[in-house]
Amino acid sequence: MTSAAGTLPAGGAGRESLAARLAAGNALPILIVVAAIVVVWYGFAVWLNLPWQLSVYERAGQAWTATDLVRDTLAQERPVLPGPHQVLAEMWRTTFEVAPTSRRSLLYHAWITLSSTLLGFVLGTLLGIVLAVFIVHNRAMDKSVMPWVVASQTIPILAIAPMIIVVLNAVGLTGLLPKALISTYLSFFPVVVGMVKGLRAPETIQLDLMRTYNSSAAQTFWKLRWPSAMPYLFTSLKVAVAISLVGAIVGELPTGAVAGLGARLLAGSYYGQTIQIWSALFMAAALAAVLVAIVGAGHRMVLKRMGMTP
């Protein structure tokens, strides 16, 4: 993403030095920010893990130097805040050194979460589009449905998620679908809002024009409203896919789920496995970044085919 953006504003010159490309794009600022975060993180890790480490030295009656202290605070088994390298090492170990089908594999858990994210995202997108079409074409729907759509998002998802799971369990729905429905619940909202705006985006002139052709409602929809809504749809989808992931993780928390990144977070907090928590968090963030990037690529592709990227 950064490299693609970096080549954009470079004014046409084909081959440039890496340094020049870094300076022109936004890779350099991003790297600087990342470096700053890492430094601050290490500082906090040492500081927060210090009390425990001091008590360990005291019990052992061990003499220690500042170097020892820094080394040991960053190598605890259950630190208050693990160092970045500990998290990365854990991620590496649980990703590449364990079979992906194993319960100890981070990929296994990521896949469980991803599958319910994607199912929920697809269902949410379809639901959102269908609702938006009805809202735009029907005045009664506009008046009656839209307030409920907004109200649905004022309920904290953490409060409603267990109830959805319990109720669906009672009617015999278990496994993937209940979790996916929580993602759906979150992700349909930005799609409805974006698509309602998008389907209403055509100018009066364009709608009048279709009327002068005596165009049917279906023709006006497919030839004018739907293409007009595309940029809005993809902007919404980027938000929707990210909160679908949040929904899937939240859906894994109350179920006592045995698998998924949410279950991994919960288990980690039960047993004080902070390194495990952090690596699950990082995996979730990476997953979100990849999903948003995929939707972004789809966005660019569609707009390019529609001739809308100069």
Added chain:
Amino acid sequence: MNAPASHIEPATTTPAAGQAAAPATVIAASGLGLTFDTNDGPVHALSNVDLAIDKGEFVSFIGPSGCGKTTFLRVIADLEQPTEGTILVNGMTPRAAREARSYGYVFQAAGLFPWRTIERNVALPLEIMGYPKPEIAQRVGRTLSLVNLSGFEKKFPWQLSGGMQQRASIARALAFDADLLLMDEPFGALDEIVRDHLNEQLLELWARTRKTICFVTHSIPEAVYLSTKIVVMSPRPGRVTDVIHSTLPRERPLDIRESPEFLEIAARVREGLRAGHSYDD
């Protein structure tokens, strides 16, 4: 009519030539009125308009803003409903005329669909009206050459200048060969030089296609240069104050605008506008 040599319109069929001899009435309005109900009370956009437009005429509607010239055009197009009087388009109600696709409408802005190339923009009405694919291609090619846009088929609207975009929108209105062309200040947003050029091209196009054109403008020279008939309108309530039949020949080079005859008609239009108290505020 006086330039049969340049008249090489492939789609023109014999009935058009037959009707040219005895002009038929395309638009007949009598006692037409339209009142909008607004929060500030009723607004009389049109009041007691009587007007007949014959086949093959080039009629300009001129007047200050609020005089109802655009509203009148929109009534013809069935985009507004009159509240009084009657109007017939090709002997039908405006609604029936619209459903019969008997007119092409050119708006103030080009209103091209940005996701369609120029040729696909021109093809839009043809797709909606269900023309077969080979005929769409043939008609798009023909109408684009009619507005001198051949070679720009694959361009997207943003790649064209404002004048070219407006020409594309005229091609779009011509593509399905309606005999009536309604144009609502189509060149209003363009600069004077482009405008002169397009006016010349429009006259040429009119001579070649023999369409009836209703043209809304607020430029006196434009109205006099283009029209066979000038309808002067005035606001509050929107009404017709004068109808001027142009004595200029149909063949009109740009420099005809310096001729005494031209200036005389322009003076009469200006007088008509002033008589309508159109500039008091």
